[in-house]
Each structure stands twice: as C-alpha cells, then as structure tokens.
Amino acid sequence: MRPLPQGIAQALAAAALFGISTPLAKMLLGSMPPVLLAGVLYAGSGMGLLTWMALGRVRNRVPVEAALTRRDVPWLAGAVLFGGVLGPLLMMLGLARTAAATAALLLNLEGVLTALLAWVIFRENVDRRVALGMLAIVAGAMVLSWQHPGGMGATWGGLAITGACLCWALDNNLTRAVAGSDPVQIAAIKGAIAGTLNMGIALAIGDRLPHLLPLLAAAVLGFIGYGLSLVLFVLALRHLGTARTSAYFSTAPFLGAALALVMFAEHGSLALLLAGGLMAIGVWLHASERHDHAHTHVTFSHNHRHHHDVHHQHTHDFKWDGHEPHTHPHAHESLSHSHPHYPDTHHRHRH
Incomplete structure (x- = not known):
C-alpha cells in the first residue's frame, strides 16, 4: 500500500488526538467548572511542551527548527487570543449544555470556517471540489441544528460551540503565517499563555481547583489532545495550507462522536447519522482533491x-x-x- 504523504499523515494524527479529547473533556466537566477546565487543558499543554523543549536543550540536541522572531509576534498573539483563550472558553461552555456526540460533530464547522477565511480573507486557493465539500459539511451541521433535546440550553450550547469553531478558524489562519517556525515552541507558548489566562479568569470568578487526580488527568489530556495535536497541525500546515489541513482535521469530530456514543451511552439518532454521512462526504471531497498546473515561484x-x-x-x-x-x-x-x-x-x- 502506498504510504500517505507526510502532511496528510500529520493532519490525520492531529485530528485523532484532538477528536478523542472532546468526550474525555466532557467527562471531566463533572469534576471542575468549564472555564477552569479550559485553563487546565491548555496549561497542561504548555507545561508538557515546555518540559519537552527543556529536555531537548539538556541533551544538547542541535535545533532543526527555526525559532520565532519579532515579526511573528502579532500573528502568534492573535492565534493565542482566539485559539487559546476565547475558543476553549466557548467550547467548554458549549460542552456543558450539549450532548457529547452532537458537540463533536458540530466541530466540523471549524474546517468550513477555516477554509472560508483562508479563501476570502487570506486569498488561499479553494477550488470547486473543496467548495462542494464545505457545503456538504454545512448541510450536516444544519441537520444537527434541527434537534434540540435540551431545549434552549442546547441551542445556546450549539451557538457557543459554533463560536469556538470561528475562533479556532481565525487561529488556524493566523498560525499559518508562523508555521515555518518551531511547532513545539509555537504550541508551548500558546498553551502556557492561554492556560494561565483561563485559569486566572476561573479563579477570579470563584472557581476552585479540584482534587489532584482530576487535575492531573486534565493536564495530561491537554498535553496530548491540545499540545501534541497542535504540533502536528502546524507541521501539516507547512505541507497542505490552511484549508486542506483543516479538511483532514475535520475527521476529528467523527472519532469524538463515536467515542462519545460508547462512553455516555448516547443514542445515535437518524439526524445524527444523516449529519455524519453528509460531513463524511464533505471530508472525502476535500481529501480526494488533486491540484496540478503550471506555476511560477517568485x-x-x-x-x-x-x-x-x-x-x-x-x-x-x-x-x-x-x-x-x-x-x-x-x-x-x-x-x-x-x-x-x-x-x-x-x-x-x-x-
């Protein structure tokens, strides 16, 4: 069997790590409030990656990645604000009001919004096949929006998750501008700053730290599902661009939804299956794209x-x-x- 190109493999691996983190994060909501959990997840990501970097320096390993520069600061600051602070806050608030499987599939909107921003604002090429894939994913999200098992609370939960997807779409496009730099350094800085800010907000509004075991569990989950996933995502951006990387990353919600159905004994309704099918078609259209033409490098x-x-x-x-x-x-x-x-x-x- 022909091996997957490096960028595709990295994007799918990033999706797998992030996908399984959604239902696991919902399980941890029982032991700590949403804002605090968002902070601990990112703090775990930052601490784990900073430790990874420190161990590399102790071993005197020659760096093979370019360090961030002053020109990268505005792009990284925007990515931290939208992707590390606002996105996780909205995601945790949405998870608290939404079924885990539905929340996982709604995360497909991140890929669609990322591609739209890449096309309209950042002028990245998006051809007919990618556009049709986005329409299929949007149609799946619309099917999900028709069912509100939790009443108005579920509706607000879905809106919060949609807001998180928009924040992460902005984050993805801003991160592309610094993707040539060290991905571990990028993810470590984002995790450390976002984790500190979110935990500070949580403690300021009266949240209290949970027992040691759930705290450690959330930190480890953040390191794997947010930190390592982001490192792989940045590496994939180099090879695929923003819209295509996000298209492959759109496989994450299917893994999260499948795991949620098992963990929480949630029933797979007809609407959920139809939405999943439409979104799967959208991801396939993205993944099967081939782009080939004469071009000039300046x-x-x-x-x-x-x-x-x-x-x-x-x-x-x-x-x-x-x-x-x-x-x-x-x-x-x-x-x-x-x-x-x-x-x-x-x-x-x-x-």
Whole structure:
C-alpha cells in the first residue's frame, strides 16, 4: 500500500488526538467548572511542551527548527487570543449544555470556517471540489441544528460551540503565517499563555481547583489532545495550507462522536447519522482533491526546516556536514514548472 504523504499523515494524527479529547473533556466537566477546565487543558499543554523543549536543550540536541522572531509576534498573539483563550472558553461552555456526540460533530464547522477565511480573507486557493465539500459539511451541521433535546440550553450550547469553531478558524489562519517556525515552541507558548489566562479568569470568578487526580488527568489530556495535536497541525500546515489541513482535521469530530456514543451511552439518532454521512462526504471531497498546473515561484527568502528537494537547490555560506533536514535562512530563485501541489509554504501563488 502506498504510504500517505507526510502532511496528510500529520493532519490525520492531529485530528485523532484532538477528536478523542472532546468526550474525555466532557467527562471531566463533572469534576471542575468549564472555564477552569479550559485553563487546565491548555496549561497542561504548555507545561508538557515546555518540559519537552527543556529536555531537548539538556541533551544538547542541535535545533532543526527555526525559532520565532519579532515579526511573528502579532500573528502568534492573535492565534493565542482566539485559539487559546476565547475558543476553549466557548467550547467548554458549549460542552456543558450539549450532548457529547452532537458537540463533536458540530466541530466540523471549524474546517468550513477555516477554509472560508483562508479563501476570502487570506486569498488561499479553494477550488470547486473543496467548495462542494464545505457545503456538504454545512448541510450536516444544519441537520444537527434541527434537534434540540435540551431545549434552549442546547441551542445556546450549539451557538457557543459554533463560536469556538470561528475562533479556532481565525487561529488556524493566523498560525499559518508562523508555521515555518518551531511547532513545539509555537504550541508551548500558546498553551502556557492561554492556560494561565483561563485559569486566572476561573479563579477570579470563584472557581476552585479540584482534587489532584482530576487535575492531573486534565493536564495530561491537554498535553496530548491540545499540545501534541497542535504540533502536528502546524507541521501539516507547512505541507497542505490552511484549508486542506483543516479538511483532514475535520475527521476529528467523527472519532469524538463515536467515542462519545460508547462512553455516555448516547443514542445515535437518524439526524445524527444523516449529519455524519453528509460531513463524511464533505471530508472525502476535500481529501480526494488533486491540484496540478503550471506555476511560477517568485524570488524570496525565508528560514525553515527543509531538505534539498526541487524547491531548495541552493548553496550554503557556512560549512555544511550534509545532514538533512536542517534549518538556515535561504533564498529561492524564480522557478517555473508544473506538478501536483497544495498551497503549502512554497505554493501560495495566485490563480
């Protein structure tokens, strides 16, 4: 069997880790309030990744990723605000009022909103197949909105989760601008800042820390479902661009919904099955896209981890030991050719 391309594998792995975290987070809501849980999840992510970075430095490992720079600060700050503070708050508030399986499927809206923002605001190419996939996912979300087993509370819960999806869509597009930098550093900073702010808000409004065991469980869940997932997501952004990475990431809610049905003995209604089917069609349309045309790369310079492939035929102004991948500032000369590609780091051209 032909192996999956690296970016697709990373996006699907990120989806798997985040997908299973949704029903597990709902289970933890019984031991701590929503705002506090959002803070602990991100704090666990930040602490775990900062420890990972510290251990790497202790071992004197040569860095193979480009560090963040001052130019990255505005983009990262926006990503932290929308993706690390507002998004988790809305998500936890929505989970408290919504069935876990329904909440997991509603998260598919993140991929749709991400693609729309990438297309309309950030001018990333979105072709007919990707657009049809978005329509199928929206149709599935509309089917879910017709059933309100919890009355108005469930309606507000769905709106809160939709708001979280919009925040994460903004986060995804802002993160793309810094995706060439160290993904562990990006995710660690986001987790540490977002976790501190959310926990501070929770304690300020009167929430109290739970017992040690649920606190540790939430921190570990945050490290895996938020931290490691984000690292893989950033890596996938480099290869696939924002809209396509989010399309593959849209498989996360199906894993979350399936796990929720088992964990909480929730019944799979006809509406839930229909919505899942429509969303599956949308994800398949995204995943089966093929984009191939003649294009020209303009001259530009940047710094990121790379191999000496067809897009990196450059010389070095330092002594190179031949090890790949490696990281250093390098310049790209103008190049015209044709091959299948995604809107990755080197293919952000107009059509």
